[in-house]
Structure formats: structure tokens, C-alpha cells
Amino acid sequence: MLETLLQQYTILLEDLDETCQEATKNIPEIPCRKGCSDCCKQLFPLSFIEAFYINEGFKKLDRKTRRELERKAEKQKNLLKDLKLETLETFSNSLEDVAKARNDLTHTLQSTNTECPFLTQENICELYPYRNHDCRVHGVSFDKSTGGKTDAIKAEID
Secondary structure, three states: OHHHHHHHHHHHHHHHHHHHHHHHOOOOOOOOOOOOOHHHHOOOOOOHHHHHHHHHHHHHOOHHHHHHHHHHHHHHHHHHHHOOOOOOOOOOOOHHHHHHHHHHHHHHHHHOOOOOOOEOOOOOEOOHHHOOHHHHHOOOOEEOOOOEEOHHHHHHHO
């Protein structure tokens, strides 16, 4: 059953990638490209299937690469612990509190140059084929030539 679920999820991701590729053909200056890591300093929630899929990709990396990524993740974990950040344990509070805690943590990640531990020094994602939904669609709605959202997204908002 798990194998079937992963196959279906892989097909979903392939469809998503095709849709994003098609959408970006009409965007003159999409900021997302190989080597771009703007979104890699943000928090994205992961579903169980996304976390499992990322882990499957992680297990396929060579041992040396896995060890390096684990060390990097551990350093970042310790850095965040040292900052004594409020955690997202505010789920018993209002949705606004959860959003504020998440935004505060994202701002701290960006201000301390803390990035996704899967990112190499060349700003290349070690697990790019296994990245989650939010990483795949992050920049599709942004057009640098207009200073913001694409016309299609603007029309949907208005």
C-alpha cells in the first residue's frame, strides 16, 4: 500500500512540475532558478507523505553527503536553540498566535542566514527531485519585472 501511495504522490509531483513549468513560460523574470535560495530560509509545513518522500531521497544520498547534511542540520538546530526562540507550541492558542510565531521564526531564520540544511555551498538543493510541494511552487506567482505577483495571480486576488 505504501508503495502505491508513493507512486501516486510521485505522479502528483510530476504533474505539479509540468504545471509550474507551463506557468513560468508566461512570466518574464521569475526569480526561481538553479542556484537561487531565497525561499530556502523560510519554514514550510510538511505533510507526512512529503516528509517520508524527502527521507526516501535522503537515504539514496551517499554516506558522506548524508553525514555532512546531518552535521549542518545539527549546527542549525543548536543555533536556533541558543536563540531561545518561541517555539510553535502555541497550537492551543489562536491561529493568529501560531501565524505570528511562525513569521517570527522565519524572520529569525532569514536574519541569521539560517537556511535549509539540504542546501550546498553553491545554493543547490541536495534533494531537489524529492523537494516538497511548497518548494516546487514558491516562486511561480512572483514576477520581478512587475515587482510582485503575476497578472494571473493579481486577477485572482482582485
